[in-house]
Amino acid sequence: MDKFDEGLRCQDVHAGLRNVNPNSGVLVPLAGTQMIGMAASVAALVRGLDVVSDAQALRAVAAEQLDVSPYAFDNVIRSLADLEFIQGVVYESDRVVRFTETVPFYDDLYGRLGEAWREKQPTDLEEQMVIAVDRLAESPVPVEELASRAGLDSTDLPRLIEIGAQSQLIKTIEVSGGLVAYSPFFGFENPALLAELIRDHGPAQIADAFAAVVGEQGLPVESANKVLIDAVGRGLILAPAVELPGGTLQPFATLPYSLDSTLLRSRKPVLEKALAVVACLRCGQHFGGYNNLSAAGLINVIDKLLDPNRGYLNPRGEHERQYRLMHRSGLIAFGPDLRHGGTWVTPRFIDTTDNREALGIARDLLSQGQQIEGRGGGDEARKILELGAPYTAPMQTLNRMKNKPNIDDKSWQAVIDKALGRGAR
Amino acid sequence: MSELDLGLKVAARRLLWRMGYTTRIDVQLRSVGGVATASAGSPRRSAGAESFTDLDVLGLTISGGYRVESAIVDCKTTAKGSTGRMFWVRGVADLFAADAAYMLRETDVSHAARQLANRLHITALNSKELAQAEAFHPSDLPLNSGPVSWLFDRDKTQKVLHAFSGLDGRLRELRDYREFDYWVGEEYRSLTQIVEQLRLSSRLLSPRNPHHVSLVIDFAWLYTVSLTHAIENIRKAYISDLDLGLSQYILGGPNGFSEKKELSKMLAHLSQNGAIPQDVYVDPLPSYHSRLLELTARLQRRPAHILSALRLLEVGAFTAALKEKISAPTDTGALYDEVGAKLAADVVNFLVTTSDLDSGFTARARSILLGEEFVDPESVKSR
Numbered sequence: 001m002d003k004f005d006e007g008l009r010c011q012d013v014h015a016g017l018r019n020v021n022p023n024s025g026v027l028v029p030l031a032g033t034q035m036i037g038m039a040a041s042v043a044a045l046v047r048g049l050d051v052v053s054d055a056q057a058l059r060a061v062a063a064e065q066l067d068v069s070p071y072a073f074d075n076v077i078r079s080l081a082d083l084e085f086i087q088g089v090v091y092e093s094d095r096v097v098r099f100t101e102t103v104p105f106y107d108d109l110y111g112r113l114g115e116a117w118r119e120k121q122p123t124d125l126e127e128q129m130v131i132a133v134d135r136l137a138e139s140p141v142p143v144e145e146l147a148s149r150a151g152l153d154s155t156d157l158p159r160l161i162e163i164g165a166q167s168q169l170i171k172t173i174e175v176s177g178g179l180v181a182y183s184p185f186f187g188f189e190n191p192a193l194l195a196e197l198i199r200d201h202g203p204a205q206i207a208d209a210f211a212a213v214v215g216e217q218g219l220p221v222e223s224a225n226k227v228l229i230d231a232v233g234r235g236l237i238l239a240p241a242v243e244l245p246g247g248t249l250q251p252f253a254t255l256p257y258s259l260d261s262t263l264l265r266s267r268k269p270v271l272e273k274a275l276a277v278v279a280c281l282r283c284g285q286h287f288g289g290y291n292n293l294s295a296a297g298l299i300n301v302i303d304k305l306l307d308p309n310r311g312y313l314n315p316r317g318e319h320e321r322q323y324r325l326m327h328r329s330g331l332i333a334f335g336p337d338l339r340h341g342g343t344w345v346t347p348r349f350i351d352t353t354d355n356r357e358a359l360g361i362a363r364d365l366l367s368q369g370q371q372i373e374g375r376g377g378g379d380e381a382r383k384i385l386e387l388g389a390p391y392t393a394p395m396q397t398l399n400r401m402k403n404k405p406n407i408d409d410k411s412w413q414a415v416i417d418k419a420l421g422r423g424a425r
Numbered sequence: 426m427s428e429l430d431l432g433l434k435v436a437a438r439r440l441l442w443r444m445g446y447t448t449r450i451d452v453q454l455r456s457v458g459g460v461a462t463a464s465a466g467s468p469r470r471s472a473g474a475e476s477f478t479d480l481d482v483l484g485l486t487i488s489g490g491y492r493v494e495s496a497i498v499d500c501k502t503t504a505k506g507s508t509g510r511m512f513w514v515r516g517v518a519d520l521f522a523a524d525a526a527y528m529l530r531e532t533d534v535s536h537a538a539r540q541l542a543n544r545l546h547i548t549a550l551n552s553k554e555l556a557q558a559e560a561f562h563p564s565d566l567p568l569n570s571g572p573v574s575w576l577f578d579r580d581k582t583q584k585v586l587h588a589f590s591g592l593d594g595r596l597r598e599l600r601d602y603r604e605f606d607y608w609v610g611e612e613y614r615s616l617t618q619i620v621e622q623l624r625l626s627s628r629l630l631s632p633r634n635p636h637h638v639s640l641v642i643d644f645a646w647l648y649t650v651s652l653t654h655a656i657e658n659i660r661k662a663y664i665s666d667l668d669l670g671l672s673q674y675i676l677g678g679p680n681g682f683s684e685k686k687e688l689s690k691m692l693a694h695l696s697q698n699g700a701i702p703q704d705v706y707v708d709p710l711p712s713y714h715s716r717l718l719e720l721t722a723r724l725q726r727r728p729a730h731i732l733s734a735l736r737l738l739e740v741g742a743f744t745a746a747l748k749e750k751i752s753a754p755t756d757t758g759a760l761y762d763e764v765g766a767k768l769a770a771d772v773v774n775f776l777v778t779t780s781d782l783d784s785g786f787t788a789r790a791r792s793i794l795l796g797e798e799f800v801d802p803e804s805v806k807s808r
Contacts, residue, residue, distance in 0.1 A: 048726060051763045087774075088797050100767045100795070102774075105722045106668060107715050413705050417621075421614065421677065421685065 001134055003114030009130045010036040010117050011110075012137070016169035016184065018067035029163060033126045036117045039079045040110065041066040046086070047103035055096040083116055128152050128160050133169055133183065137257055139210035140182035140194060142203040143172060149207075175199050185257050193236040201227050210255060213237065217365040218252040218275075218282035228253055238272075240279035243321050244287050252279035256365065263361075273358035276329045277302070278365055283322055291318065302363045305332070305349040306356065315344035323347050331355050430481065432579050433500035433529050436555055437482045439577040443562035446484030446496060447646075447735040450582060453479045454520070455605045477609075478517055485650060487732045491657040491725075493650060496525035503530070507549075508537040515545045529555060567758035572744045572751050585746040588636050589643075596640075599626040603640070607647055613658075615651035616675050617711055619644055623780035632785030632801075639746035641786045642793070645772040646738040649724070649731065652772070656725050671721055672710055685709035713779040720775045724768060733765025734772070741769070741793045754796040766794040 001009075014037025017027060027034065042062055052058055055077070062068035068076060077096050080086045080103075090098040103109065122130070135141060135150035143161055147154035161181065164170030172179045175195045180203065182194060198206050209227040213219050221228050221239055232239040232251055239251035254275045256263075263271045281301060284293040293301065304310050313319065315337045326332050326347070334345035349355065438448045454477040482498040499514045501507070507530055518526035526547045528534065534549040542549045550558060567573050575581045592600050602622045607615060623630075623644060630637045655674050663670025676682040692707035706712055724731060737760065744751055754761050773790040776782065785801055792799035 050723070050727070050767045053763065088770075088791055088795060090797070100770070102719070102723070102771060104715075104719050106718050421617070421681075 001131060003111045003118070004108060005110075005114070005134050006117055006130055007036070007040060007110030007112070007114030009133045009137075010034075010113060011040040012133050012185065013037050013129060013169060014041060014067075016133075017167050020167050024166075027167065029123065029125045030129060030167060032120050032122055033117065033130060035072065035075060035079060036113055036120070038062075038066070038068045038072060038076045039083070039116075040113050042068060042076050043080060043085055043103045043109060043113075046101045047105065049101055051098075051100050052086075053098050055098055059096075079116065083112060085112075124153075124156065125160065125163065128156055129164060129169065132160060132164065132181075136170065136181060136183040137185070138214055139207045140180050140186075140198075140203075141207060142175070142198070143179040143181050145203060146181055183257070186255060191236075193234045197227075197231055197234065197236060201230065206231075210237075213253045213255045214257070217254050217256070218278035220282065220286050221251040221253050238275055240272075240276050240325055242279050242283040242325055244283070245289070245318070245321070250283060250287065252282045254278055254365070256361075258361075270354050270358050271361065273326075273329045273331055273355065274361035274365065276325045277331065277359060277362035280323050280326050281362070281366065288318065288322070291316065298366050299363060302359050302366075305347075306359055308351070311349040311351065312338075313347045315339065315342060315346045317344055319347055320345045331358065430500045430502055431583060433502065433531055433552070433555075434481050434498075435577045435579050435582050436552070437498040437500055437527065437529050438484075439568060440555060440559050440562070441482065441484035441496060441498070442566065442568065442573075442576070442736075443559055443564045444484070444486075444496075445732070446486045447732065447739050448485075448576070449483045449739075451479055451481065451586065452483045452608055453605050454517075454608055457606070457609065477520070478513075480517065480521065485735070487653060487728070487735075491653050491660065491728060491731070493653050493657065494524045495521065496527065497521060497523045498527040498529055500529045501531070503532070507535045508541065511538050511541045511545055511547055511549070514547050518547070565759040567756075567760070570758075571756070572740055572749065573757055573760060575747065575749070576740065576743055581743075581747055585639075585743055588639065588746040592636060592640070593629060595629050596626055599623070599640075603644065603647065611677070612651065612654045613674050613677055615647070616655060616717065619648050619651070620711070620713065620776065620779045623776055623782060627781045627783075630782055630786070632783050632789050635745050635748045638786060638789045638793075639742045639744075641776065641782065642738055642742040642745060642773060642790055645769065645776055645790070646735060646742060648776060649735055649738065649769070649772050652721060652724050653731055655721060659721075660725070667722055667725065668718055671718055672714070675711070675714075675717075676709060682709075713775075716775060716779060720771060723771055727764060727768060730762055730765040730768055733760070733762035734769040736760060737762070737766050737794055738769045738772075741790065745789075745793060751793055751796075754794065763795070770794045 010033050013030060013033045017030065017034050017037075020027060042058075045062065045066065046052055046058065059070055059073045062073060062076075063070045074094075074096055077086065077089060077099065080101075081089055081099075085103045086099045086101045088098075088100045089096055104112075117130075131150050131152060132146060135146065141149055143157065146152065146161075147157050152160070161170060161172065161179070164181075165172060168184060170181050171184050171191065172181050173191055173195045175198045180194060180198050182191065194206075205227050209225065209231065213228070219228075221232055223229070231237050232253060237253055237255055239253045241249040241251040244250050256271060256275070258271070260267075281293065281298045284291070284301075285295070285298060286292070301313065304313060312335070313323075320334060323332060327334055330350060332347045333350055335348045336342075336346065337344045338346050349359075434450050438450060441448050456475045456477065480497045481500040484496040484498070486494050486496075488494050497514075497518055499510065499517070501510070507528065511528060514526050514528050517523075526545075528538070528542075528547055528549045529552075530550070531552045533551050538549055541547070568577065589600065589604075599622050602618070607619075610618065623641070630641065632638055655671065658674050659667060659670030663673070673679055673682040676685045686709050689707055689709040692701060695701045696703060696705060696707055701707070711717070724734075737757065740757060740760070741751075751757070754763075754766060770787075770791050773794075774787045777784060777787045788797075788799055788801065791797045
């Protein structure tokens with residue numbers, strides 16, 4: 001696992017432990033990881049404030065909103081100070097009263113938290129828990145396979161599962177062949193159905209199918225994909241359907257992974273709106289014909305709707321069909337055609353807090369899918385190779401003709417600094 | 426520098442403060458040295474730096490869109506030659522691209538000079554009129570009590586100017602950059618040059634020397650001005666992509682960005698083939714780019730506090746040069762702005778960490794700007 005994932009999963013661990021009684025002994029073996037997770041949550045909360053002049057008010061907000069125990073608050077602040085995310089901590093009678101922050105906007109916040117977690121020398125159990133949480137973020141896994149798939153020590157597995165279950169970080173379900181572990185952060189409609197599905201299709205097929213959906217949220221469910229059809233048919237995973245040009249309904253499979261448990265329960269309508277957006281846009285991406293949306297185009301549509309100075313899409317013939325699901329969800333209204341004499345509809349965003357949040361979630365789900373595929377790096381590498389080729393030969397020739405001058409590193413650095421305009425003068 | 430004019434200069438400084446500027450006295454403008462010249466019959470040789478002129482008082486303020494607006498003031502105790510001097514002031518204002526120009530005379534301004542004032546867009550004032558102009562700009566800042574009032578005290582100003590001119594001779598290059606080169610070089614290069622200039626002198630600078638502390642805080646003032654120029658430039662084209670905007674800016678615009686990237690790729694290729702040692706850093710962007718990006722983002726988010734940050738740095742540098750102390754940040758009265766002070770401290774900390782300066786400079790600056798208790802990092806290490 002890289003440091004970014006480690007930092008990210010520490011926050012997952014903290015999010016899971018929020019459901020556990022803070023005085024429970026279960027928390028003790030995971031205390032260090034939970035501390036980093038709390039630090040991540042507080043860092044995200046204070047980023048951009050510059051000066052926190054009433055740290056006690058922050059202590060209350062962190063306790064209320066982030067489940068950061070008031071007793072752990074001072075240690076969280078100390079951890080953030082060690083990371084140099086905050087400075088100038090002022091204490092009064094051992095209580096933190098004030099500090100300034102420089103939590104990075106662009107630098108890798110989770111990477112640095114992951115580094116800090118490593119430096120704190122996590123126990124074997126903590127390491128294994130973070131690895132397991134990371135693995136289960138991809139798909140459910142039979143417990144007996146978890147050790148091999150996640151590279152864990154199989155002798156420690158029973159204890160890991162037990163503590164994971166107690167601390168609400170790992171859920172298990174009984175299948176005829178044994179236990180299957182899954183993440184509570186997945187928005188499964190009915191986890192009990194998972195057992196039936198695994199029994200009928202086998203754990204490997206289920207893991208592959210689910211990992212594909214996590215890799216592309218809003219994956220079109222194709223008739224050949226029996227496992228996915230079955231999972232959608234039984235109601236295990238959500239797959240909003242959009243009408244295609246031929247009149248048939250096409251489902252788009254989604255498997256949201258969210259640390260916000262209310263989004264999976266009391267605020268589920270917001271999540272459902274987000275999934276409707278994902279489905280409508282994927283339809284435009286895969287079934288839009290010559291008007292197919294590009295990957296960047298998906299995000300562009302969301303940005304146009306979120307833009308308070310715009311908030312609409314230009315009318316097109318297919319919009320009424322393609323965005324009907326978003327219309328029915330109350331996300332958009334169909335206004336009259338903007339063109340004189342036109343007969344198409346103009347999708348207009350209905351600007352409410354819930355609708356904004358839904359579009360934001362949809363944006364994350366779609367862009368995360370793109371990032372996992374990692375296409376950018378490949379293109380960049382190809383470009384470098386193409387550009388590097390023409391000057392390789394002359395440089396080699398020159399090298400053969402002349403003796404290589406013996407110049408030390410420092411001199412080279414000075415030459416290069418000057419060439420790149422970084423020199424002092 | 427004529428000491429006779431200093432009284433007028435500090436008076437002009439006070440007027441500019443009332444009008445919402447942060448200020449600087451005696452800004453020297455000179456040519457770049459080392460440029461090769463040739464004349465008939467003699468070989469090409471390098472010329473030394475030559476003085477263009479100096480600005481008696483410079484005022485800077487930040488208007489909407491992060492635009493740095495400037496005002497220059499020419500101060501003389503006699504009225505003699507004030508008519509011709511008006512043309513000179515206009516020329517200097519144009520050279521410096523100043524938005525406003527003032528000509529200040531102790532006794533009187535000639536009748537002809539007053540007729541030229543409107544035509545040349547210069548405000549001509551005598552000492553009495555200066556007092557009237559001040560009265561038209563009431564201020565809630567504590568201009569009559571220290572530490573802010575020290576800026577307008579002739580003797581203290583003299584002392585501070587001597588403190589900088591009397592710095593260790595080994596710091597001459599750093600001093601020259603601060604005094605001359607910063608003001609005539611391309612603006613975009615300041616963001617990297619200030620760091621490099623400080624780095625070159627890092628071993629000579631000690632946080633235990635108040636004049637060195639003042640120098641570092643003053644460099645933070647210059648750096649904040651440069652960052653504001655950078656933000657003004659970046660937001661014109663890349664308000665939503667600060668990273669790209671900053672990268673292009675510090676490499677001299679889109680063409681420079683493209684050229685440096687290509688050059689860097691060639692150097693990287695040479696490095697891979699062993700022609701250049703592997704450890705040599707060949708990236709087109711400076712190694713501290715990510716930290717610079719964070720700092721720029723912080724300032725960009727707080728346009729209303731940049732001027733406060735600059736004024737607090739001005740007072741902080743002045744106070745340190747006087748070897749005086751600000752007992753509490755609130756001593757600066759209405760000037761104190763905790764977000765502005767924190768941004769100022771961020772700039773100091775950035776310069777300290779990127780230029781490999783002693784971390785004691787950050788502790789000193791935070792003590793001056795934010796009123797934090799000063800803890801010498803050296804004493805902590807030795808415990």
